[in-house]
Amino acid sequence: AQKITQTQPGMFVQEKEAVTLDCTYDTSDPSYGLFWYKQPSSGEMIFLIYQGSYDQQNATEGRYSLNFQKARKSANLVISASQLGDSAMYFCAMREGYNQGGKLIFGQGTELSVKP
Amino acid sequence: DAMVIQNPRYQVTQFGKPVTLSCSQTLNHNVMYWYQQKSSQAPKLLFHYYDKDFNNEADTPDNFQSRRPNTSFCFLDIRSPGLGDAAMYLCATSRVVTGTQYFGPGTRLLVL
Numbered sequence: 001a002q003k004i005t006q007t008q009p010g011m012f013v014q015e016k017e018a019v020t021l022d023c024t025y026d027t028s029d030p031s032y033g034l035f036w037y038k039q040p041s042s043g044e045m046i047f048l049i050y051q052g053s054y055d056q057q058n059a060t061e062g063r064y065s066l067n068f069q070k071a072r073k074s075a076n077l078v079i080s081a082s083q084l085g086d087s088a089m090y091f092c093a094m095r096e097g098y099n100q101g102g103k104l105i106f107g108q109g110t111e112l113s114v115k116p
Numbered sequence: 117d118a119m120v121i122q123n124p125r126y127q128v129t130q131f132g133k134p135v136t137l138s139c140s141q142t143l144n145h146n147v148m149y150w151y152q153q154k155s156s157q158a159p160k161l162l163f164h165y166y167d168k169d170f171n172n173e174a175d176t177p178d179n180f181q182s183r184r185p186n187t188s189f190c191f192l193d194i195r196s197p198g199l200g201d202a203a204m205y206l207c208a209t210s211r212v213v214t215g216t217q218y219f220g221p222g223t224r225l226l227v228l
Contacts, residue, residue: 035216043204045159045219091158095214102147102213103173106158 003027004094006107013082014115020067021077021110023092032096034075035104036066039089048090051075079112087114119143120220122207128226129197137192137223139207147213148190150182151206153222159206165190166213194225202227 005024013019025034036048051059051066059066067076079086089111093104120141129135139148147166151159163172165184179201181193194201204224208217 033214037219043206043222043224045206045208045222047216047218050216102149102164102210102215102217103161104159104217106160108158 003105004092004107006092006110008110009108010111010113012113012115013079015084016081018078018080019082019112021079021090021092021112023075023077023107025073025075025092025094027073027094027096029096032094034066034068035093035095036064036075036077037091037093038086039091039109041088045091049077082114084114084116087112120207120209120218122205122220122223124223125221126224126226128228129194130228131199132196135194135197135225137194137205137207137225139190139192139220140188141207141209141220142188143209143211143218144187145209145211145215145218146187147210147215148184149208149210149217150190150192151208153204153206155203162192197225197227199227201225 003026032053034051038046049059049061049064049066051068058068063080065078089109091109092107123138149164150162152162153159161173162176163182179195184190204222206222207220210217
């Protein structure tokens with residue numbers, strides 16, 4: 001079974017508008033971490049934002065915020081005021097517990113295209 | 117700036133010819149990871165080091181080996197590359213296993 005599901009293979013957004021990228025996850029471990037990474041065409045994985053399973057508040061980092069709904073097991077990324085440079089592949093990833101060596105399990109990614 | 121560096125950025129090798137990919141870090145992180153990412157797929161963990169302690173994923177082929185001679189460097193050796201090993205290889209580091217992983221720019225491997 002998929003542990004991380006990103007249901008949107010591709011998304012378009014108009015420059016300066018906000019966009020939400022969906023991510024749902026599946027785990028029975030009470031302790032886990034959720035991450036979003038951006039991967040431009042150059043290939044580098046750029047860390048964007050982190051949410052811990054015990055965090056009470058949604059994480060925010062500049063224009064990025066994570067809409068964490070624990071009961072629904074969703075961790076959607078919201079990008080406000082989209083810029084042309086935001087065009088890239090976005091991966092949601094999960095790390096389970098403390099005994100998995102930090103292994104990240106990635107979703108299949110969402111390709112975001114920002115239109116001028 | 118503290119960073120994760122991968123060399124080379126592009127590597128072309130011949131079928132069956134051993135190849136070594138290099139990763140170095142100036143973050144002084146304890147954990148180093150190697151991921152394989154094939155075209156249009158998600159990255160997949162091959163193995164990781166916590167200090168000198170090597171941890172192999174169960175489904176990592178024996179063809180892939182790794183060395184970590186010191187805190188700063190980690191190498192990925194592919195003993196006999198096949199066409200199916202063509203991929204982007206990503207190195208990542210984290211301070212501890214529960215920490216955020218920071219990735220290098222990756223090495224694109226082409227096998228002819």
